[in-house]
Amino acid sequence: MSKTQKPATIAAHAAGAIDAQSGGVVPALQPATTFIRDADYDLVRPDNIYSRDNSDNLRQAEAVLQRLENADETLLFPSGMAAISAVFRTLPNGASVILQSGIYWGTTAWVRTFCARRDITLHEVDADDLCAFCKTQNVDLVFVETPSNPWLKAVDIGALKANTSALLVVDGTAATPILTRALAHGADIAMHSATKAINGHSDVLAGVLSFADKDSRTCVDIKADRKMAGAILGPFEAWMLTRAMRTLPLRVERMSQNAQVLAEFLMAHPQVDDVFYPGLPHHPGHAIALKQMTGGFGSLLSVLVKGGREDALRVVGKLELFLRATSLGGVESLVEHRYTVEPDTGIPENLIRVSVGIEDIDDLIGDWVQALG
């Protein structure tokens, strides 16, 4: 298959996955947990023994993601958190880590408890201070998220790489591999919660790690550990994911267009104090995003409405089309009052996080017009 295919082509064809046995243009779902041996006790397919190791459906989904990331190796996990924890578990006791502050709360909360348990020194550093801090510290791992959730801060991956010799891991969930190929900018591992835009239909939980070097110790260790310790994505989820990713570039394009228009509309609205979105010229991360993101700025934005907690909750309560639910990156638009979910992390009480879907933009704006009143 041509190595020069563009992402839309790779995705639409699921990186060439078909069902050779039936001639079907889509791969079959094979849920077997165990695989037969012939009379000579040879495996019918040497790479299929037991589905905790791997499965055809898993390999098909990984092949799509590997080509979208242009990675040397790609491994799927049963959730984004399982992917993140797989990376941290490779650290020896007493290691030292830099974690970007103000990122996905699930990551921060887990990394804090993990590091405390394992005697790992943890430095939590704001996106704006990362390069300067990295220069002065000799650490084992640097973990960043760009754009970050829910502050939408941008991290210059290339600049960070130039300032650290540590393993650089980039959570690009809000960007997707379509808008940012973190490995091309110098990351050692590109991580995504595939639960979000990669699957995009709010019906599969999955996470992914893509590696710049499959022979690196980290990649070898993570691969061995996934196989032996069993944090594997099941064939049904992998099959669903392969199906969903056929439209990933289309969905990301439409979501980004909608988010840009909505962000501009909200920014100009008298009932809005500020909008965090990398596609807005006044956003502090705009210059980095322009340089690092291709084809749009993603589907995630945060709105600070005028007033306080009650005012934000009133607006959220009046929205009819935007569903009140956590998560992001799905075809349906969602809102979340983050302060209600994480009251102790410095989230402004008037912040509403918005995940913009693929609906008609006029309907999306109309909903905010009536909700902001």
Ligand SMILES: *Cc1c(COP(=O)(O)O)cnc(C)c1O
């Ligand atoms: C959701 C999310 C995760 C965690 O992924 P799960 O699939 O929910 O485990 C990690 N990072 C970011 C940025 C996320 O939005």
